[in-house]
Amino acid sequence: MSGWYLQKVSIEGFRGINNEGAPLVLKLKPDCVNSISAPNGVGKTSIFDAIVYAITGRIPKLEDLPAAEKGPSYYLNRFHTGGVGTVALTLEPAAGGAEVTITVQRDAAGARTVSASNGADGDAILADINREFVLLDGKTFQDFIDFSPQKRGRSFAGLLGLKRYSALRQGLASLANTKAFNNHFGVAAKEATQNSATVTAQRARANIKEAYTALVADEYDPAEAETTMLAKAHSALHGVELLRPLCEGRTFEEIDPSACVDAAKTAEGGEAWEQLAKILRDQTSWIDAAKTAPSEEDAGRLIELADARDVALQVTQGVLFHQLYGLSETILADDSWADKCVCPACDRSDTNSVLDHVRRKIADFEAVEAASANLVQEWTERGWNQLDDLERLGRQPEEQAHLAEAKDIGVKGTLDGTRARAVTEWLKTLTDRADAKVAELTDSKMALEKSLPNKLTAVVEKAEAARRLQTNLSDLRAAMKGHSDVGAELARIARVKTFLDAASSSFASSESATSARRLIAIEPVTRTIFAAIMFTDVVPALKKRVGSEDLSISLAQFWTLPDISAQAVLSESYRNAFAISVYLAAASLYGAGAKFLILDDVTSSLDSGHQFHLMNVIKGQFARPGVPSGPQVVLLSHDTVLEKLFNTNANEGDWWHQCIQGTARTAVLPQSGAIHKVRDATHAFLDTGNTDDAAPRIRQYLEFKLEEVISKVGVPVPIAIAFNDDKHMAKNLIDAIKAAVDLHDAARRLVLEPAQITGLGTAVATIVSNYLSHWSTGQTHAFTAPSLKGVMQAIENFASCFQFEHPAGSGQYRYYRSLSQKF
Known part of the structure; x- marks a missing residue:
């Protein structure tokens, strides 16, 4: 699309313009510098507001008012009985063709409707002309100087025609944010699952070693191939003549240990063998369960981490406040929230930055999150979430299941010091009971074995050892598969993160380089315009660090001094001239859909001499028709000195001037x-x-x-x-x-x-x-x-x-x- 000129503006029932039944109509000329003057309070700024709303869909100064002020209710003229505000923009294609009138209405409920003549897409055209340099007022220039380097850089991206690239850069950075990324993919939970699988595998390997030694009567070699180990285990059972028929034609893992015990029972005849087998199984269950228990040192570490989290939690105010602070930070950090000293939750203003306060509060919650992460790691790596068997065996029916109740809490990292102490004390009780039970079963086993033939006793013990070996082999494989599956998923997630990091970094570098190139083109034009306005030995400078969004402003020369801070030394008029020069330079080089600029009261800080210089710059160096390829300029002002200049210029063919008069109560109309x-x-x-x-x-x-x-x-x-x-x-x-x-x-x-x-x-x-x-x-x-x-x-x-x-x-x-x- 080649661009649009603004040919006519029609306003009724909007802001300070009533004009019920007879809209204010301002005809503009694309081949002239257009100026509109009015006394204070007549409706000049309402014209600007109306055009702002038509193009952007909002009026920031109303939307940013405290909620109690009900800013959105002031879009419509309070004296208009229709309850609808209407703004119509008639646009002329720069490349020629039929004009298009886009009508924007807002009703009392705040609903906005857009329609266009000649079948045109009104929303698309408005989006095309919605550029940072189209609607300019004094506050825009003041903000440009006062903004932080990052916010200024993001705003400046629009002036350079890189607004969408800047938005994409910020979007990629948000996606690549480690904390948000990990939360989205549940990385912490997956890592906890992987840790649990690791603990399970470690315990299974230890049990395999013991069971193998008991069965084969030889040391277990972890480096030995599994097939060799299984062959030796099979040979150990097959070597027992009583069990040979049960082993032939079967792999080790297909042998049924219970059938082996039954064979021993049948051979001797009697229930003692079955009783021995049960004692051996119970003994194994208690021993294995007790092995899972973390040590006393682990228990002390758990209490220490839980207490540390409690301390961090004391300076916060709970989950709801965390959500509140997070949402507040999002609002305050957004460029549309201009005053960082106003709270978005209560509309109260402070002398200090509310954003900084909110971020300090969020930092407190981040300390809690770090403490919780340490707690989760300790809980899963030490196996506190894998004590189900121990508690099942050691707990009496009337007793509280402390470990089961704390299982999910521990995995989430929300275990407090009181519960940590209760859990560790309960674990000590369970391990003491396990030790006592194992001792009791050992005594029973020894007493029973004395009454049974040694040969058959060994058969039963080998059968139970084989059972333990089979069970732990199965547990090891399941744990290894779980670990592998989660590991593969984490690897895929890591590849996505790596891609996003690289994409974000690469795009940021490219966007920054493009911005720097355009900045190099803008700076000399900025200096030329500034010199033509101020006529002084002050030279503005723009600096953008490679790879950064930050845009810094300075003075390359301040009379005889080099490299001086612009914010520290420039008066309001010089600041205004600096910003105006930057915006006009950017618009002259990187104008797109909009071929016009609306300047509302941008000379209020300039004296009459510098106002005159600025008008000459606009007329002769920037705007149509003085610069045929330049944009159409519309000036809005209440300055009486400027009005005289406008009237003088209007006698020439390249300037079109109008005065308006009226009141918000009745009507605002062109003065003539x-x-x-x-x-x-x-x-x-x-x-x-x-x-x-x-x-x-x-x-x-x-x-x-x-x-x-x-x-x-x-x-x-x-x-x-x-x-x-x-x-x-x-x-x-x-x-x-x-x-x-x-x-x-x-x-x-x-x-x-x-x-x-x-x-x-x-x-x-x-x-x-x-x-x-x-x-x-x-x-x-x-x-x-x-x-x-x-x-x-x-x-x-x-x-x-x-x-x-x-x-x-x-x-x-x-x-x-x-x-x-x-x-």
């Missing part, structure tokens, strides 16, 4: 015949007998003239009038004027002529009886065209009662200075 347009339109409707369309315009015209009288002669108006009903406003204004006249008359200080006093009463009577008495009650059907024409004349007569001819005999009239002074 503004109120007369309302008057003339009213008369036109009345000439055709159309009282329906004429009546509301009479209200606009009447209120405008009444407010004009109040403003010109200085009539005091009670503040309560601003909150009164729409339909009673004019009557209240008339009453205020009459009260002021009566007061001055009673004090014998009234400047009005006797005929004017009489005429005032006549005009008021006509206005009230023929218009206001019906309008205020909604009885508009009583209106007739002739009576309303009389009302229009009465309005003119009313205003003339406060005017006098000057000079005498000239036919020119002006308002009295006040009700008590002529001049």
Whole structure:
């Protein structure tokens, strides 16, 4: 898309522009520098706000207000009865073709709708022209200087045409953030699972070694191939003549140890063998369960880590506050939240940075997370979550299952010191019971073996050793597979992380290099513009560190001093000129969809001389038509000195100037015949007998003239009038004027002529009886065209009662200075 010029702006019911039924229409010229001036409070900034909303969808100064101020409720004009604000932008394609009018509306509920003429995609066009340098005001330039280097750099990316690249860079950085990445993929839980598998495998290997030695009567060699080890175990059972039939044709792991015990029982005849086998199995179960118990040193370490987490947790306020601080940090760190000293949760302002405070609070929670991670590692690596068998064997039915209850808590790292002590004391109880039970079973075994043949006793012991060997081989394989599966998954996750780290780093470097190249192009243009505005030996400089988003500003030369801080030494006017120069330079080099700029009151900090220089720069070095390839510029200002310059420039063919006047209460219109347009339109409707369309315009015209009288002669108006009903406003204004006249008359200080006093009463009577008495009650059907024409004349007569001819005999009239002074 080649770009768009702004041809026309139409506004109704938005911000300080009421214009009900008669929108404010500002026609602009793409081949001219356009300027619009107005006194303070007339609606100049409302025009800027309306264009900002139409293009961006929000007005930051309203959205950023504290919630109690209800900023979003002030988008619409409070005096407009329709409850809908409408902004229409007519755009002209820079490459030629049909113009497109994009109409943006906002209703009282805040809903926004966009429509476009000629079948165009309004949202796409608005997105195309939504660039950082299109809508500029004094705050934009102030922020550019005051921003942190990182925030300035991110904002500057848009000026360089790299906004989407900057957003992608930030997105990649967020994805590559280690903490967020690990939380998303549950890395900690997977590592805990892997640790548990490691502990299980270690214990299985130890049990395999003992079982193998008991079965084969030889030392277990871990380096020996598993097939060799299994062959020796098979040979040990096969070598027992009684068990040979049970071993032939079977692998070691296919041999049934219970069948071996039954064979011994059958050979001897009696239940003693079965009892011995059970004792051996029970003894193995208790021994194996006891082996899983962490040591006393491990127990002390667990308590120490749990206590450390408790200490860290004491300075925090729980999970809900952690979530609150996290969300607050996200909001505060976002560029759209301008004031970092305002809390997004309560809207209170502080002298210190709320963002820094929130980050300190989050750091407290991060200390808890680190302590929790240490606790999880200790819990899983020492096997505290693998004590189910020990507790099952050692706990009485009426006793509390401390280990089972703490299992999930330990894996999550939320074990507190009190529970850690309870768990370790309970473990000591269980291990003591296990030791006692193993001793008891050993005594029973020895007593029973004395009554049985040694040969058959050895058979039973080998059968039980074979059972232990088979069971632990199965456990080892399952643990190794689990460890391998989790390891593979962690490896895949690590590859993704490596890719994201590399992508983030590579993209950041590329974006930074591109930004640096464009910055090199912008800096000399910035210096040229700055020199043309300020005419001084101060040279601005822009610095961007390679691989970083940070953009630093400085002064390459401050008269005779090199490399000086811009923020430390520049006055407000110089700061403003610095920022303006940067933005104009960027717009001239990297303008895209928008071929126009709106500058709202950007010269307020400059004296008249520098204002003049800036206008010359815009006219001759930057904007169309002085620079044919330059953008269209629209200037909004309330500065009276600038207005004189605008009027002077308007006499030339390359400058288009308009003045506006009016009030938020009634209407804002271009000054040239503004109120007369309302008057003339009213008369036109009345000439055709159309009282329906004429009546509301009479209200606009009447209120405008009444407010004009109040403003010109200085009539005091009670503040309560601003909150009164729409339909009673004019009557209240008339009453205020009459009260002021009566007061001055009673004090014998009234400047009005006797005929004017009489005429005032006549005009008021006509206005009230023929218009206001019906309008205020909604009885508009009583209106007739002739009576309303009389009302229009009465309005003119009313205003003339406060005017006098000057000079005498000239036919020119002006308002009295006040009700008590002529001049």
